Amino acid sequence: MSKDSSKKTSDTKLWGGRFSEPTDAFVEAFTASVEFDQRMYRQDIEGSRAHARMLTHVGVLNQEDCAAILKGLDQVEQEIAEGQFEWSVAREDVHMNIEARLTELVGDAGKRLHTGRSRNDQVATDIRLYLREQIGFALAELQRLKQGLLDLAENEADTIMPGFTHLQVAQPVTFGHHLLAWFEMMHRDTGRLEDCARRLNVLPLGSAALAGTSYPLDRHYTAELLGFDDVCRNSLDAVSDRDFAIEFCAASALIMTHLSRFSEELVLWSSAQFDFIDLPDRFCTGSSIMPQKKNPDVPELVRGKTGRVNGNLVSLLTLMKSQPLAYNKDNQEDKEPLFDTIDTLLGSLRAFADMIPAIEAKKDNMYRAARQGFSTATDLADYLVRKGLPFRDAHEVVGKAVALGVAEKRDLSEMSLQELQQFSDIIAEDVFDVLTLEGSVASRNHIGGTAPEQVRQAVAQARDRIS
Numbered sequence: 001m002s003k004d005s006s007k008k009t010s011d012t013k014l015w016g017g018r019f020s021e022p023t024d025a026f027v028e029a030f031t032a033s034v035e036f037d038q039r040m041y042r043q044d045i046e047g048s049r050a051h052a053r054m055l056t057h058v059g060v061l062n063q064e065d066c067a068a069i070l071k072g073l074d075q076v077e078q079e080i081a082e083g084q085f086e087w088s089v090a091r092e093d094v095h096m097n098i099e100a101r102l103t104e105l106v107g108d109a110g111k112r113l114h115t116g117r118s119r120n121d122q123v124a125t126d127i128r129l130y131l132r133e134q135i136g137f138a139l140a141e142l143q144r145l146k147q148g149l150l151d152l153a154e155n156e157a158d159t160i161m162p163g164f165t166h167l168q169v170a171q172p173v174t175f176g177h178h179l180l181a182w183f184e185m186m187h188r189d190t191g192r193l194e195d196c197a198r199r200l201n202v203l204p205l206g207s208a209a210l211a212g213t214s215y216p217l218d219r220h221y222t223a224e225l226l227g228f229d230d231v232c233r234n235s236l237d238a239v240s241d242r243d244f245a246i247e248f249c250a251a252s253a254l255i256m257t258h259l260s261r262f263s264e265e266l267v268l269w270s271s272a273q274f275d276f277i278d279l280p281d282r283f284c285t286g287s288s289i290m291p292q293k294k295n296p297d298v299p300e301l302v303r304g305k306t307g308r309v310n311g312n313l314v315s316l317l318t319l320m321k322s323q324p325l326a327y328n329k330d331n332q333e334d335k336e337p338l339f340d341t342i343d344t345l346l347g348s349l350r351a352f353a354d355m356i357p358a359i360e361a362k363k364d365n366m367y368r369a370a371r372q373g374f375s376t377a378t379d380l381a382d383y384l385v386r387k388g389l390p391f392r393d394a395h396e397v398v399g400k401a402v403a404l405g406v407a408e409k410r411d412l413s414e415m416s417l418q419e420l421q422q423f424s425d426i427i428a429e430d431v432f433d434v435l436t437l438e439g440s441v442a443s444r445n446h447i448g449g450t451a452p453e454q455v456r457q458a459v460a461q462a463r464d465r466i467s
């Protein structure tokens, strides 16, 4: 026996009692999570404080030990915050690192902290606490982004641009209206995150390893200390399911998907071919070889990062799908996808919230583009319907007028009354009111429509909805 392996495992491991040889060095590193779960140290300490207080409240721990634990935890927290803490892979994870250091500091009291608790309910609690806080940050960024969208939409309520279907010019819309579409998506995203935060805010502690505990714990007391709305109702479920993390990743995947579609538009719009917007230089980068380039890196990256968030969702679903009840070590693999999702989401939302208010609309270019592609053809058809023609016939008439326009490269509004009348004699001078872009957008004046007046109303209502 080497000198090292002659050491009792219980000297180095909090669970070493039943082991007769030390953990293989590779296995130790392979099974450790401390490198990535240490980011939950504040939540782990907060959970321990509450657990110690509750144990004291029910008489399982005495006041003296409780005071020593609380004092020790303060010191551990300070050491970590100041970068003085020595994280150890031998101590496997954030929970055992903190408990072992606490015990070094306060002796036996530290060893009593884990009474009636398991790392299984501890880690489930820590993740919920951590995610709850991070969702708060994401909601704040979403709010900032939505406010930016509303401000811009209000400024651009009268700005006319082409609306697209199939990426072909379809009908004129106002830029403000287009921006409000993004607002609606972001607003639903907010609701999804709020739902997720509400459902996850339930306390696992007290479930212990899987079956509950024989100590007379007061779980509601712990829940109240930690700001949970309720306690988990089944111990097996509490320690093993990660549906709250999956739900968050699903909500994040949707947010990123929305941001990615939005990004795609920003990339297109800032190209020389569209030239609808200017993104400020501080959100773009240049090329090392082509001096003229200004690349929309931020939207491109957000579009790209959507892939990893979608991937993280699939990772977690796959991680969960074959696990028998209750806790399995597989669940340690929940953290990296979850943390990566959080980081990616927060970064992307921040970038968008910063960038949106700085977008500059090139109104003239948008207007000119809206005049191409016969975007008021539907308005002409509606005009004919109002004069008594059945819609299908009107569609046919306008189709012929468009064919002439295509052949002669002229918009409908550029044709003379006589020219238009050769397609239908019910066309009169007032047709030009509907063939203008302004007339077209102004006529769609109902809830959800593109008229400038509606955009202004929708913005005002949206401000109420998010206040």
Ligand code: ARG
Pocket (backbone or CB within 6 Å): 033, 037, 093, 119, 120, 123, 329, 331, 332, 333
């Ligand atoms: N590091 C572990 C995790 O993240 C903590 C729970 C370990 N529990 C256990 N019985 N090995 O899931």
